[in-house]
Amino acid sequence: QREIRRQESQNPVEKEIDLMKRYKEKPLLFWRDELGIPIEAWNNDKPPKDWKPGDPLPIWSKQRDIIKALVEHRKVAVKSGHGVGKTWLAAGITLYLTYVWHATGMTTAPSFRQVRRALWGEIHYQYSRARTPLGGKMNQVSLDLGPKWFVKGFATDKPMDNITGIHEENIFVIVDEAGGVAPSVFESLDALLTSESTFVLYIGNPVDPTGGFADAFKPGSGFKTFTLSCYDCPNVRHDKVIYPKLTVKKWVDEKEKKWGKDSSLFRIRVLGEFPQESKDTLIPVRYIEKALEKGKEGVFLP
Secondary structure (H helix, E strand, C coil): HHHHHHHHCCCCHHHHHHHHHHHHHHHHHHHHCCCCCCCCCHHCCCCCCCCCCCCCCCCHHHHHHHHHHHHHHHHHEEEEEECHHHHHHHHHHHHHHHHHCCCEEEEEEEHHHHHHHHHHHHHHHHHHHEEEEEEEECCEEEEEEEEEEEEEECCCCHHHHHHCCCCCCEEEEEEEEEEHHHHHHHHHHHHHHHHCEEEEEECCCCCCCCHHHHHHCCCCCCEEEEEHHHHCCCCCCCCCCCCCCCCCHHHHHHHHHHCCCCCCHHHHHHCCCCCCCCCCCCCCHHHHHHHHHHCCCCCCCC
């Protein structure tokens, strides 16, 4: 009660400062108090007995670990299988770093379709469902909060133009579908990675075992790393549809039969591991992935 009276006696600026400090120290509270997403931990990510489909769903265990690690380590790389909630996670982290750390941010992906429909589609969704208005002007692939306080999304066709011109106290960079991003993008990011006030999140399917994304998983990279296998997903672990948008065990079983456990596709899409490609590999998986993405955009390679 004394704490409540103390908070009520504060002016709005002091209350805001206290709130931001609290969210910095305990980041999951932002998801609960601002985004309205439950954060209670389920034992082994299994719903309690009184849970029923349609009830609110909490952040699951590995997502919790990644959020906490980004605040602690500042540089995090996540390789993942298909449909484990990586885009949802990246969107929430975008809003958290923007509003709690007052950071200027950049999000990028190999294609504009991935930027606009995937990550920024989820950012729009979470922003619009916040418990109280978060503020700022939300655009198609940007969020404007002030002259030097903004977040922008862009494809990786001209990374140098977008990255090197930003010099703010707090900056964050989120590279979505990082496995398909060109090496030049990671080279452009090097100038930012040395600052203690910078947050960096690389996240995506590990399609390229030789690129900048793969380098983040090598010893001495400075990145805290995670692997999100489909087998980690609560739906697959418990063979029950708990999170409707995430991968289910039936899909994993089908891909095991179709591709085989030792195939590159199974390693990438299910296990969240880099493919074991040799010099004799005719067409690396990363080139197939790029061709498929161009097809989705309506661009066909000659």
